[in-house]
Amino acid sequence: MPRLNLTPSGRSPIPSLGGDRTLQQEVERLHQLFVILRWSVVGAMWLFTLPISAWVLRRDLQLLRDTFTWTAVRYALAFKPGVAIALSLCIGLTLGVLLWQSRNILFGLPNREVKRLCNQVLHIRRQGHRHPFWRWVCKS
Numbered sequence: 010m011p012r013l014n015l016t017p018s019g020r021s022p023i024p025s026l027g028g029d030r031t032l033q034q035e036v037e038r039l040h041q042l043f044v045i046l047r048w049s050v051v052g053a054m055w056l057f058t059l060p061i062s063a064w065v066l067r068r069d070l071q072l073l074r075d076t077f078t079w080t081a082v083r084y085a086l087a088f089k090p091g092v093a094i095a096l097s098l099c100i101g102l103t104l105g106v107l108l109w110q111s112r113n114i115l116f117g118l119p120n121r122e123v124k125r126l127c128n129q130v131l132h133i134r135r136q137g138h139r140h141p142f143w144r145w146v147c148k149s
Contacts, residue, residue, distance in 0.1 A: 032127065032130060035130045035133075035134075035146050035147055036123065036126045036127055036130055038145060038146050038148075039126055039129060039130055039133075039142065039146045040113075040118070040126060042142060042145050042146065044110060047106045047109070047110075048106060050102070051099075051102050051103050051106050054098065054099045054102055055099050055103075058095040058096065058098075058099055059099070061095070062092045062095055062096055065089055065091070065092050066085055066089065066092055069081070069085035069089075070085075072085075073085070130146060130147075133146050133147060134147060
């Protein structure tokens, strides 16, 4: 799998973990797996909520297409709180993952996060084939 999360200097955002190169690679793979899983959750949220929200707002969207005003947007969302909450959740999750990944790319992972990932890799190693992430993280 190609490296997606490099810092501007071109190095990995995960600091060196002593001399254990295998642990370093497994931590990087686990981090990449978490990046993929987070973006998958965001994509699934948009995929499921956008069509439902568009269906509920179909009359309002027709009105907005004829004459767009921010007041019309505000009232369309104010009188349909379920749609407003769903769209806000999608936007919030997207921004949260963007900020999280941007921080990791620009500044590298914090030491606390690296330690947590190391502990998770060791836990995955202990469980072996029974762990669902084992084949992606601990491949030879």
